[in-house]
Amino acid sequence: MKRTVVFAVSLLVLCALGAWANDLTNGSFEWRSTDGWSRRTPTPGGGWSFLTDDVQDGVYSARFGFAPYQGPSDHNHLWQEKTVPAGDYIYTLSGWLKRNCVDKFGNQKPGWGYARVELAVDSVVVWSQTFDSDNQWHYFSYTTPEPVHVNSKKSAGVWWGLSAGMYDDKHEDWIILDGFVLETVVPEPVSATMLLFGLAGLALKRRK
Numbered sequence: 001m002k003r004t005v006v007f008a009v010s011l012l013v014l015c016a017l018g019a020w021a022n023d024l025t026n027g028s029f030e031w032r033s034t035d036g037w038s039r040r041t042p043t044p045g046g047g048w049s050f051l052t053d054d055v056q057d058g059v060y061s062a063r064f065g066f067a068p069y070q071g072p073s074d075h076n077h078l079w080q081e082k083t084v085p086a087g088d089y090i091y092t093l094s095g096w097l098k099r100n101c102v103d104k105f106g107n108q109k110p111g112w113g114y115a116r117v118e119l120a121v122d123s124v125v126v127w128s129q130t131f132d133s134d135n136q137w138h139y140f141s142y143t144t145p146e147p148v149h150v151n152s153k154k155s156a157g158v159w160w161g162l163s164a165g166m167y168d169d170k171h172e173d174w175i176i177l178d179g180f181v182l183e184t185v186v187p188e189p190v191s192a193t194m195l196l197f198g199l200a201g202l203a204l205k206r207r208k
Ligand SMILES: [Ca+2]
Pocket: 028, 029, 030, 055, 056, 057, 058, 059, 060, 061, 178, 179
Protein backbone atom coordinates (compact mmCIF):
# COMPACT_ATOMS: atom_id res chain seq x y z
CA MET A 1 0.00 0.00 0.00
CA LYS A 2 2.80 2.42 1.00
CA ARG A 3 4.57 1.94 -2.34
CA THR A 4 1.33 2.57 -4.19
CA VAL A 5 0.74 5.80 -2.29
CA VAL A 6 4.29 6.98 -3.01
CA PHE A 7 3.77 6.28 -6.70
CA ALA A 8 0.42 8.10 -6.73
CA VAL A 9 1.88 11.15 -4.99
CA SER A 10 4.84 11.16 -7.40
CA LEU A 11 2.42 11.09 -10.31
CA LEU A 12 0.51 14.06 -8.92
CA VAL A 13 3.76 15.98 -8.39
CA LEU A 14 4.84 15.25 -11.97
CA CYS A 15 1.46 16.45 -13.28
CA ALA A 16 1.81 19.64 -11.25
CA LEU A 17 5.36 20.25 -12.48
CA GLY A 18 4.23 19.77 -16.08
CA ALA A 19 1.52 22.37 -15.60
CA TRP A 20 3.88 25.03 -14.27
CA ALA A 21 6.87 24.78 -16.60
CA ASN A 22 7.55 27.99 -18.55
CA ASP A 23 7.74 27.24 -22.27
CA LEU A 24 9.52 30.54 -22.95
CA THR A 25 13.30 30.84 -23.02
CA ASN A 26 14.57 33.75 -20.91
CA GLY A 27 10.95 34.84 -20.42
CA SER A 28 11.83 37.08 -17.48
CA PHE A 29 14.97 38.53 -19.13
CA GLU A 30 17.15 37.23 -16.32
CA TRP A 31 19.89 36.54 -18.90
CA ARG A 32 20.21 40.34 -19.12
CA SER A 33 19.59 40.07 -22.85
CA THR A 34 16.84 39.27 -25.34
CA ASP A 35 18.47 35.92 -26.19
CA GLY A 36 15.82 33.31 -26.86
CA TRP A 37 13.46 35.91 -28.36
CA SER A 38 12.89 36.97 -31.97
CA ARG A 39 12.97 40.74 -32.47
CA ARG A 40 11.64 43.27 -34.92
CA THR A 41 12.62 46.83 -34.03
CA PRO A 42 12.78 48.60 -37.39
CA THR A 43 13.46 52.17 -36.29
CA PRO A 44 17.12 53.19 -35.94
CA GLY A 45 18.07 54.95 -32.75
CA GLY A 46 16.40 52.65 -30.27
CA GLY A 47 18.09 50.20 -27.96
CA TRP A 48 17.60 47.54 -25.31
CA SER A 49 18.73 47.92 -21.73
CA PHE A 50 18.20 45.70 -18.68
CA LEU A 51 17.03 47.37 -15.52
CA THR A 52 17.48 46.46 -11.88
CA ASP A 53 15.52 49.39 -10.40
CA ASP A 54 12.12 48.86 -12.10
CA VAL A 55 11.46 45.12 -11.99
CA GLN A 56 8.42 42.93 -11.33
CA ASP A 57 9.98 39.45 -11.44
CA GLY A 58 13.52 38.34 -10.63
CA VAL A 59 16.49 40.70 -10.86
CA TYR A 60 16.21 42.22 -14.35
CA SER A 61 13.53 43.66 -16.62
CA ALA A 62 13.97 44.49 -20.34
CA ARG A 63 13.52 48.05 -21.60
CA PHE A 64 13.39 49.20 -25.20
CA GLY A 65 13.63 52.96 -25.61
CA PHE A 66 14.02 55.48 -28.38
CA ALA A 67 16.10 58.60 -28.22
CA PRO A 68 14.01 61.79 -28.02
CA TYR A 69 12.57 63.05 -31.32
CA GLN A 70 13.65 59.98 -33.24
CA GLY A 71 11.46 58.34 -35.85
CA PRO A 72 8.24 56.32 -35.76
CA SER A 73 8.32 53.32 -33.46
CA ASP A 74 5.33 51.48 -34.88
CA HIS A 75 5.18 47.75 -35.33
CA ASN A 76 7.98 46.74 -33.01
CA HIS A 77 7.67 43.10 -32.11
CA LEU A 78 9.29 40.72 -29.64
CA TRP A 79 8.16 37.12 -29.70
CA GLN A 80 8.97 33.44 -29.32
CA GLU A 81 7.62 30.66 -31.48
CA LYS A 82 7.93 27.04 -30.40
CA THR A 83 7.33 23.86 -32.36
CA VAL A 84 5.03 21.43 -30.57
CA PRO A 85 3.55 18.00 -31.35
CA ALA A 86 0.05 18.20 -32.79
CA GLY A 87 -2.61 17.95 -30.11
CA ASP A 88 -5.10 19.77 -27.90
CA TYR A 89 -3.69 21.96 -25.15
CA ILE A 90 -4.74 24.49 -22.56
CA TYR A 91 -2.50 27.57 -22.64
CA THR A 92 -1.81 30.25 -20.06
CA LEU A 93 0.08 33.42 -20.97
CA SER A 94 1.01 35.91 -18.27
CA GLY A 95 3.48 38.70 -17.67
CA TRP A 96 4.13 42.34 -16.96
CA LEU A 97 4.57 45.41 -19.15
CA LYS A 98 4.83 49.18 -18.79
CA ARG A 99 4.54 51.53 -21.78
CA ASN A 100 5.28 55.22 -21.68
CA CYS A 101 5.11 58.27 -23.97
CA VAL A 102 5.83 61.87 -23.01
CA ASP A 103 5.59 64.86 -25.36
CA LYS A 104 8.28 67.48 -25.82
CA PHE A 105 6.58 69.69 -23.19
CA GLY A 106 6.84 66.94 -20.55
CA ASN A 107 3.16 65.94 -20.67
CA GLN A 108 2.21 62.29 -20.15
CA LYS A 109 0.49 60.93 -23.29
CA PRO A 110 -1.38 57.67 -22.50
CA GLY A 111 -3.09 57.70 -25.91
CA TRP A 112 0.03 58.11 -28.02
CA GLY A 113 1.58 54.70 -27.62
CA TYR A 114 0.24 51.19 -27.36
CA ALA A 115 1.44 47.72 -26.40
CA ARG A 116 -0.35 44.52 -27.32
CA VAL A 117 0.38 41.04 -26.03
CA GLU A 118 -0.64 38.10 -28.16
CA LEU A 119 -0.98 34.35 -27.84
CA ALA A 120 -1.04 32.54 -31.19
CA VAL A 121 -1.42 28.96 -32.32
CA ASP A 122 -0.32 27.96 -35.83
CA SER A 123 0.14 31.70 -36.55
CA VAL A 124 -3.50 32.47 -35.67
CA VAL A 125 -4.01 34.84 -32.73
CA VAL A 126 -6.23 33.17 -30.12
CA TRP A 127 -5.99 35.99 -27.54
CA SER A 128 -4.64 39.53 -27.31
CA GLN A 129 -4.81 42.47 -24.93
CA THR A 130 -3.86 46.08 -25.62
CA PHE A 131 -2.46 48.63 -23.16
CA ASP A 132 -2.00 52.42 -23.26
CA SER A 133 1.22 54.33 -22.73
CA ASP A 134 0.18 55.34 -19.20
CA ASN A 135 3.54 54.73 -17.49
CA GLN A 136 1.98 52.08 -15.21
CA TRP A 137 2.92 48.44 -14.72
CA HIS A 138 0.18 46.15 -16.01
CA TYR A 139 -0.10 42.47 -15.19
CA PHE A 140 -1.89 40.26 -17.71
CA SER A 141 -2.89 36.62 -17.39
CA TYR A 142 -5.04 34.62 -19.76
CA THR A 143 -5.94 30.93 -19.83
CA THR A 144 -7.75 29.42 -22.79
CA PRO A 145 -11.21 28.41 -21.50
CA GLU A 146 -11.03 25.10 -23.35
CA PRO A 147 -8.33 23.02 -25.07
CA VAL A 148 -7.01 24.58 -28.29
CA HIS A 149 -5.96 22.34 -31.17
CA VAL A 150 -2.44 22.98 -32.48
CA ASN A 151 -0.89 21.46 -35.59
CA SER A 152 2.74 22.46 -35.09
CA LYS A 153 3.40 25.93 -33.61
CA LYS A 154 2.60 28.06 -30.59
CA SER A 155 3.86 31.57 -29.98
CA ALA A 156 3.74 34.38 -27.45
CA GLY A 157 4.82 37.94 -27.99
CA VAL A 158 4.29 41.64 -27.65
CA TRP A 159 3.83 44.41 -30.23
CA TRP A 160 4.27 48.11 -29.47
CA GLY A 161 4.28 51.39 -31.33
CA LEU A 162 2.84 54.86 -31.70
CA SER A 163 -0.29 56.37 -33.14
CA ALA A 164 0.43 57.78 -36.60
CA GLY A 165 2.38 61.03 -36.67
CA MET A 166 2.99 61.25 -32.92
CA TYR A 167 6.73 60.80 -33.22
CA ASP A 168 7.15 64.42 -34.33
CA ASP A 169 6.30 65.70 -30.86
CA LYS A 170 7.51 62.95 -28.58
CA HIS A 171 10.23 63.25 -26.00
CA GLU A 172 9.99 59.83 -24.32
CA ASP A 173 8.94 56.57 -25.94
CA TRP A 174 9.73 53.29 -24.25
CA ILE A 175 8.44 49.95 -23.03
CA ILE A 176 9.53 47.72 -20.13
CA LEU A 177 8.79 43.98 -20.11
CA ASP A 178 9.15 41.41 -17.36
CA GLY A 179 8.06 37.97 -16.20
CA PHE A 180 6.57 36.53 -19.39
CA VAL A 181 5.33 32.97 -18.80
CA LEU A 182 3.70 30.63 -21.31
CA GLU A 183 2.37 27.41 -19.79
CA THR A 184 1.00 24.47 -21.71
CA VAL A 185 -1.12 21.82 -20.06
CA VAL A 186 -2.19 18.57 -21.63
CA PRO A 187 -5.77 18.30 -20.38
CA GLU A 188 -5.87 14.75 -19.03
CA PRO A 189 -7.02 15.22 -15.43
CA VAL A 190 -9.80 12.65 -15.84
CA SER A 191 -7.53 9.86 -16.98
CA ALA A 192 -4.95 10.71 -14.27
CA THR A 193 -7.66 10.62 -11.60
CA MET A 194 -9.00 7.35 -12.93
CA LEU A 195 -5.48 5.91 -12.80
CA LEU A 196 -5.14 6.93 -9.15
CA PHE A 197 -8.50 5.39 -8.24
CA GLY A 198 -7.47 2.25 -10.09
CA LEU A 199 -4.20 2.01 -8.15
CA ALA A 200 -5.95 2.64 -4.84
CA GLY A 201 -8.50 -0.04 -5.66
CA LEU A 202 -5.75 -2.48 -6.57
CA ALA A 203 -3.94 -1.79 -3.29
CA LEU A 204 -7.12 -2.37 -1.23
CA LYS A 205 -7.74 -5.61 -3.06
CA ARG A 206 -4.20 -6.80 -2.22
CA ARG A 207 -4.66 -5.93 1.47
CA LYS A 208 -7.73 -8.15 1.61
CA1 LIG B 1 12.88 39.56 -14.70
